[in-house]
Amino acid sequence: xxxxxxxxxxxxxxxxxxxxxxxxxxxxxxxxxxxxxxxxxxxxxxxxxxxxxxxxxxxxxxxxxxxxxxxxxxxxxxxxxxxxxxxxxxxxxxxxxxxxxxxxxxxxxxxxxxxxxxxxxxxxxxxxxxxxxxxxxxxxxxxxxxxxxxxxxxxxxxxxxxxxxxxxxxxxxxxxxxxxxxxxxxxxxxxxxxxxxxxxxxxxxxxxxxxxxxxxxxxxxxxxxxxxxxxxxxxxxxxxxxxxxxxxxxxxxxxxxxxxxxxxxxxxxxxxxxxxxxxxxxxxxxxxxxxxxxxxxxxxxxxxxxxxxxxxxxxxxxxxxxxxxxxxxxxx
Numbered sequence: 001x002x003x004x005x006x007x008x009x010x011x012x013x014x015x016x017x018x019x020x021x022x023x024x025x026x027x028x029x030x031x032x033x034x035x036x037x038x039x040x041x042x043x044x045x046x047x048x049x050x051x052x053x054x055x056x057x058x059x060x061x062x063x064x065x066x067x068x069x070x071x072x073x074x075x076x077x078x079x080x081x082x083x084x085x086x087x088x089x090x091x092x093x094x095x096x097x098x099x100x101x102x103x104x105x106x107x108x109x110x111x112x113x114x115x116x117x118x119x120x121x122x123x124x125x126x127x128x129x130x131x132x133x134x135x136x137x138x139x140x141x142x143x144x145x146x147x148x149x150x151x152x153x154x155x156x157x158x159x160x161x162x163x164x165x166x167x168x169x170x171x172x173x174x175x176x177x178x179x180x181x182x183x184x185x186x187x188x189x190x191x192x193x194x195x196x197x198x199x200x201x202x203x204x205x206x207x208x209x210x211x212x213x214x215x216x217x218x219x220x221x222x223x224x225x226x227x228x229x230x231x232x233x234x235x236x237x238x239x240x241x242x243x244x245x246x247x248x249x250x251x252x253x254x255x256x257x258x259x260x261x262x263x264x265x266x267x268x269x270x271x272x273x274x275x276x277x278x279x280x281x282x283x284x285x286x287x288x289x290x291x292x293x294x295x296x297x298x299x300x301x302x303x304x305x306x307x308x309x310x311x312x313x314x315x316x317x318x319x320x321x322x323x324x325x326x327x328x329x330x331x332x
Contacts, residue, residue, distance in 0.1 A: 002026045004065045007072025009035040011175050015210035016069050017275035030061040052092025062099040070096045071111040077281035082140040089144035097155040105219045108162035116146040119290035127295040128225045139283030156223040168229030171313040173320035188242050189327045195237050195253035200291040204230040207315035208306045215303040226299040232311045234285035245315045261285050
């Protein structure tokens with residue numbers, strides 16, 4: 001069998017490609033010219049260089065594949081030109097789905113985001129069917145991913161055998177960039193996390209997320225969405241887990257939301273005037289106002305999604321960051 005993974009140089013995409021290779025699948029990766037690809041080469045992945053916005057490049061990479069895992073996305077909390085994000089996340093998804101339909105791909109797994117699902121300031125737990133609208137989306141990333149999901153559903157109506165998976169907050173090794181969650185871990189281990197926000201997230205081992213993609217391809221119902229997550233935790237509790245892993249003290253100071261929001265607004269104004277990315281992204285502060293708690297039972301019962309301990313994923317992430325120079329040897 002032959003499978004294409006878009007975004008294979010990223011955190012989740014790499015683990016999806018790795019899991020496919022472990023199962024003996026011939027894997028192609030559509031990556032940009034400036035993407036880090038050494039690890040993919042070591043896996044034996046065939047590289048196709050191109051951009052999601054280039055419909056012909058997408059079609060060349062899809063042609064001849066049995067499965068497509070569309071993991072790639074432009075994930076930033078601040079962008080100087082939001083149009084680029086929509087072109088990648090919405091237009092790129094259109095290109096992938098069209099190519100998959102026209103070339104007769106037997107299964108597509110589209111990586112969505114729990115950011116497009118319902119969230120609550122009161123900590124209510126949502127699932128795949130909790131009502132949510134475009135107007136509920138905070139920031140261009142969430143809005144673009146919400147619209148990308150609509151693109152997939154339109155192609156499902158045209159006969160494309162696609163499934164949508166929504167990873168929650170993945171944690172684990174090989175977070176090279178790192179992701180926003182990975183940066184929190186790096187800052188914590190480096191002693192740069194003196195305070196925390198009162199918010200909550202659903203955490204999951206990135207290796208379980210990768211397994212969930214393959215399970216969705218094998219067992220998922222066409223047109224159905226599945227949350228790939230595990231454990232709902234406050235950010236404070238997450239820092240306590242980090243403290244247990246690293247023997248560093250967890251932050252005890254809780255940041256008040258109001259002053260932080262005001263600072264983020266000022267930062268956003270400065271960024272608009274200068275084009276420099278904000279230190280305090282307004283979108284990130286607004287997102288933190290709501291608890292991202294989710295019920296993951298559908299993926300567990302219908303797909304068999306594994307649920308490895310979050311503590312083990314955190315320990316694996318810390319170990320990887322230490323071994324790859326993100327943390328000075330004297331720290332942690």
